[in-house]
Amino acid sequence: MKGFLPHLRVLPEELERNHSDVSLSSVDIHEEVSQSAKKDEETKTEALENESQEPQSLQSGIPYELRDEKGRKWWKYFDEFEYRANSEYKKSRNWYTFLYPNHTTQTKSERRLLYKLDLMIGVYFLMLCWCKSLDTSNYSNAYFSGMQKELNMTKNDYINTVAISNVGAIVLQLPFMYILPRFPAHLILPIMDLGWSFFTFACYRAHSLAELRAYRFMVSAFGSAYYPVSQYVLGSWYAPDEISSRVCLFFCGQLLGGVTSGLLQARTYKDLNGVHGISGWRWMFLIDGIAISIPCAIIGFFVIPGIPSKCYSLFLSDEEIRVARARNRRNQINDGVAKNKLLPLLSWKIWKKIFFTPAFWVLVVFDTCSWNNMTAFSGSFLFWLQNDHNYSVVTINNLSVLPACLGFVFVFLCAWGADLFRCKWVFMVFSQIMNCVSCAILIKWDVANSTKWFAFLITYFSVAASPCLWSFINDFLRLDPQLRAVTWIAIYSFSQSTYAWIPTLAWKTVEQPRFKTGYTVSLVFSAVYGLWTFVVLYFYKRNEKKNALGNGIILYNSDNGEAAPAFIETQMEKKGEYYYVKDKENEASYKNDF
Template sequence: MAEKQSYGVDVAAKYRPENARDADRQEDTDGPPEEHRPNRNFSKKSFFAWFDRNDGPLERRVILKLDFLILTYAFVGFWILYIDRGILTNAYISGMREDLELLGNELVQLGSIFSVGYCVSMIPATLLVTKYPAQYVIPTSMTIWGIFTLLCYRANSFAELAGYRFLVGLLEGPYFCSIHYVLGSWYRGDELMRRAGIFYVSSGVGTMTTGLLASRTYQSLDGALGLPGWRWMYIVASIMTFPIAAWGAITFPGTPKDGKRWYFTDEEFALAKQRMILEGRFDPEGLSLSWLSVKRFLGRWHFWVLVPWNVMWLMGYESMVTGSPTLWLRSNEQYSVAQVNNFTAISPSIGILFILGFSWTIDKGGQKAIAPLIGAVSLLHFISKFAWIVYDHTSFGFKWFAVAISYIEVSLSPINYSLANLACAGDAEERAFVVSSMLAISTAFGTWVPIVAFPTVEAPRFFRGYIMEAVMQVTYFSWTCFVVWYSARDRRRQQNAEGPTITSTHQPHRDIMAPDTPLHPAEATSVDVLKGKIDGERRYGYDINGKQKRILLNAFDMNGVGHISIGQWQNPEDKSSHKNRLPYWIELAQLLEKGKFNALFLADNFGSHDVYQKSHAPAIRSGTQWPLYDPFVVISAMAAVTKSLAFGVTACTTFEPSFILAKRFSTLDHVTEGRIAWNIVTSWSDNAARAMGLEKLPGHDLRYEMADEYLSLVYKLWEGSWADDAVVKDSTTSTFTDPSKVKKIVHHGRFFKSESAHQVDPSPQRTPLLFQAGMSPAGSAFAAKHAECIFIGGPNPAFLAGKIKKTRDLAASQGRDPYDIKFFIQFTPILGATDEEAQEKYERYKKYAIGDGGLALLGGISGIDVSEFPLDEEFPTDPDHPLMAKLTPQQRERLLSRPQGYERWTPRILAEFQSIGGSGNFKVGSGKTVADELEKWITVADVDGFNIGHVVVPGAWADVIEYLIPELEARGWLGNGDYAVPGGTARENLYATPGDPKLRASHPGYKYKFSSHD
């Protein structure tokens, strides 16, 4: 035998408490948990720092790319929008008024006509961006509004000009809100305000340069080619618009839903999407806008609070929109036309400083800074209004001061719209609807309020208008307090739901994959009713009717040596080296059925663990999941000697051809008589990818997008290809199967193509029972959509309770019954007749543990090479330490997650920790002691079952049957001590529904069931 290195053998027992396990670091064939990130609200960072201190090199590269690609186009596009919009006022004072005989209130009427077009298109066009690629929708609308801006130069009447201005407004309508929607689709909460501020600076630059451009155009081109200067203003503005639109079509990234563009690598795009999942911001569901959607939007506080708030804000600076300060400047005869055009740049120039200062303040100070900031701005703006309210009693200098700071309230725009982006983070369609409604309804007020409050003939005094604006300052600030209160209430509710020990502000999330068909089958219960089932009073551990739950036990194994307890193959009690022989599996299946285990769950992976010491040698030497055999081939033998035990087997959507996988599972569903389950994984190892002939795996989130489409395809094969009565076996017509009742499936998707009928007739369950073990946010989202059983983990029951509730909420929001999903955690007991006997076993097992193997397992799953750290030194906690700086924030957090009771945390101690039971929850004790621990997870976390791990096989499960199961039966947690449906299918036993082996009606796969029409 080769000499072994066992870091854990000599470590004192006091460093290994009996139940010090962090299930969020458990082995998971989906890959490393990626949910937790540092809470950036508490980062110590400079006011002017562009990145968060926890942003790694890859994330910083992604942020810089996003900044360049989004902000350059957003900035330049909004700049030209303001020029195309604002050139009207400059043309009016530069000769258009006289040439077109606009001698009454035509200027304000033209502004109102523009506003009508602007607000009419805003909501539907912004929602359009949730369905179609923003990188094409936005530049297209810009090109067309540029054409109508150009046509304004030839206007010879008020009616013709009004028509062009209406169409310019109609096409400009979606730009501002769509850009805010796009910003909210890429940036974290601590990044968003600054980007929105930089974007909005372009409005100030646009307003400022409109005057300068108009002045220069008037001076240089007035009379050129026989055209007056005001007509040239429209020509020049439109010519500038077209190349900007083309730039957007080439470089603008759209939203994550729109797919990866040419300048992102797969890794960068996956990280960009992952950032938003961690923020709780999700891709739209892709559903058509309907009354049900509108009811969803209107059923929350966001619309009813944020929209009036925005109206008050916009009405507070309506004089800026109508150009009232410019008209005061024009009324002073000492100023020439050119001077007035130049002076119009002063206020937006100062406004740029306000915009940047305000947005930086909120990004750095958090939402607690919003009310004080808005209060100060409203007070200053309120005072400035008296320059006009008491016009005859204020000085020329005070009026100039009011003109100079007139942009200060406009500068709050990034705060208003970014706050809406954050408030509606969990629902992309609502986010688009609320943001666009805020501006559309405010603009609708802007179509008639100026006519009443700012009629052109009352220039420059506008007494009624400025009185209105002063009142709006008070109401806007007062309403701000409501907005802040509602936002704080939502944050408190979120934190309460996460449980007392959560270390991240992020939450489990909705599905990131836009489905190719609606998520809500006609048979599904309404979302409100489904969520009501969760929010109603219910004691954990009991169903919604108050009946004690039947807890399900699965045996957790792998067809190979060294599953989660590395080195036990040396232990004479362990039989894992016999897994390449059928008698092991036959005897195990009989043992598990005797003990009334619900299922045998078989994990699997491809490739070897080669991160630790940058070699697969430690894993191969120690027998760390090596050798590893195919789990499928042993299922039939076990099914032949059992009647009720189910079998869960792992298969990968990234590597398995969908048609072959569907055929294999249908066949197994037949031969097991419906007792087969599929543990869906996407793989997590580039090593596995290379084994399959790929250079590396697709990006993490991309794999889940692929898996989502993969599931749609196999649902079509399993559920939709054959009618239940297709097999007729009619010898009179020599017909085995009625061809009219078998449909060819035609699937042409983004990732997969298939054209064939399913080869296997309908099996007992049709679709196998679906497990999903992903611990990442994308994996959790995928599971909430597809899984019937979710393997989930957490460091303690209170933490896990919040995770489970949120996942049920997520499932309900997608139209699923939240209690159709059963939650299992990994739990490894070491049992004896007494606590002392169990402890003796544990001490005996430790003698065989191989620490190098435990670290090889950790490295393979997490990507962390612990061999780089000094063996007996504490892991450094400084993220800038040279060894820690190479890790991602998720890897650092995982490595530093010290279980309770550990006085020190070094590689040697971690090696011992990993080598017995992996990283899952763990308990040493008698049946009573372990049952007490399980009850905590049942009654506090609301789990439905346990994946029972092992140290030695099959003895660990024999101990469960001897010591633990009788204790659980006595406490009423295992029902009547038998299977819920003896001899039934996996799904019948899971749900205790005899005679109902098919998918639940609320499951997304149910909608694919066979019908006589295509």
């Protein structure tokens, strides 16, 4: 029976260590982490405080590049991966294999692992995001398909209901600061998704605005787990030059929801409106909750693999799990830590580490801009179609899919381009320039109808940068699993909380269809977003330079009178262009020579 249910995978070598009285915790899988872990609380907190001051451990089998920064050019500032990957890592991937490289282990197992991961978590998160987006888009489509009249929604009731729904997501998101590093994702997500499915289904029976708002609040509350848990899992399996493409799949699910919602709502309204005395918009919530969301939640229990150090997958082989762990060691990704090594959530040491780190506030501003520049999800296109054109309900629902369809192209362009060229910032800035053009046209408003169509059709450039944004955040937070969980939720909750009230001021329903205030606010956030990318790039590179040794780069600057570190002679040997650790037993002793 165990073979058919998700269970913690224990490799043969771990069983041997167990027989030798060595712990089987996830930390033991990463030997360099286990050696530095301490049992008592005082030492753990001291280690957390001094984490950034300690040099990283050398690893056997990893090629190290010795790099003299003498005469470094100013334009290297724009080389995003300058300190994130050494020259061997960059050269070992052909450009056409950027989606499926095997440059860490140089084995077929690595590529096979990526194939399986894309089928399991890539496609599944796409499907789950599609469900979530379908439900969100259903609200907009239902509003224009009879819900507005049936529930007597007037003035700003539309946007206020959205704001109330967002509050639900923020409130229930906070407990995941504690839950994420302690409990397996293959249990967290399906349980939350079942609650989300139930209240989505319940929306069909809403007979008053207050009742609808209560259901929408609960839908968002149970859906709050999706974004942080999915990003936590993705960041645990994929390398920094692979993850944007996988987050792209995630956002394609969001776009797919926008496309299919309009089409399904149009078909449902046409075929089922009034059947058994149930309105067409109510049928959509019924279909969404029962036929789509519940099956997705059940599938998640079987396909979400956990994290490499605590793998629950039924579909990965032992060799593929070893490869995943080797990739994480090479890429400096610490995906998990034993529960007895975690600090209490209310420990001041954690919050001091977060709030007194400049990068945290830089990322908060970054994510806040990404939440509030999104004209794509304002519903403004639908209002324009309804007010300025004599279209039927079915036609409006069908036309509503056009911007989202083009959004697929925009998202793929930015996400795949970022991984192909190892350069996220270029595509982030480009997407925000395009969004500013869209907002500027719609602010002016008195333009040719074709120009207005163009502006609406490129609104999804506002979301095209999101895969790159989340990849940046994942890479910033990869070194400490607990800090990663807490910081992810803190950033996400803070920025999402602004989205709960800014739209109520910027996108007032009474201003439709022009929404001049909304487009102006989006233009400002989009411009700041694009410019802030250079600030993020600065802190990212500063962070990676500090961790360059862990990235396989041994830095020194002869311009400043520095010489190559002494441990190169005592602990390493040169093979071709690169240096390797001589003997595994000597890995820990090199610090005396550092």
